[in-house]
Amino acid sequence: MTDFILDLIHSWGYLGIAILMFLENVFPPIPSEVIMSLGGVMVGQGRFDYWTLVAFAVAGTTLGNWVWYWIGRWYGYERLKPLVDRYGRWLTLDWDEVEKLHDWFIRYGSGIVFVMRFMPIARTMVSLPAGMVAMNQAKFLVWTAAGSTIWIAALAGAGSWFGRQFAEVERLIGPVALIAIGSIILLYIYRVVTWKPKVRED
Secondary structure, eight states, X not given: OHHHHHHHHHHHTHHHHHHXXXXXXXXXXXXXXXXXXXXXXHHHTXXXXXXXXXXXXXXXXXXXXXXXXXXXXXXXXXXXXXXXXXXXXXXXXXXXXXHHHHHHHXXXXXXXXXXXXXXXXXXXXXXXXXXXXXXXXXXXXHHHHHHHHHHHHHHHHHHHHHHHHOTTHHHHHHHHHHHHHHHHHHHHHHHHHHOOOOOXXX
């Protein structure tokens, strides 16, 4: 998967970054931390422009979250529950977790979309209740893009700094990325194997 990420970035440039960030929000084992760190390294090496990189990454992230928004909006609260109950093991998600995010959304309002952008897993899953309550699309996209911009800019900035400081960082980041992705996949497998649906009291 590391080779796939590197090849897509080298071959497609900014568009490759946007595609990867879109996939990261639909298929979590592709971590944004790895993608944006690699992109930032290329900024430090003079191959990418920092703000153009951030703009394409934010666009991909926002579109990826928009997919989850429409899943929540299309299925709604009642129709989505049977799907989560049926496929919860593979999503490593319990309906109680969806309800918790839904309750937070009702309690704190649309701004929760912005706050959740800085929290792993929740930053994508919060798009479901946003769609379920039919949050205004313009607000959803603005809050998602705003939170994503801060997170992505920080990751790209860190990668850029390392790219300027260490000439061989790109050679080293491949193994680091492999370890990171491998750890995420192993964690996913562990959660699938150990996942048990919560028993709900009537």
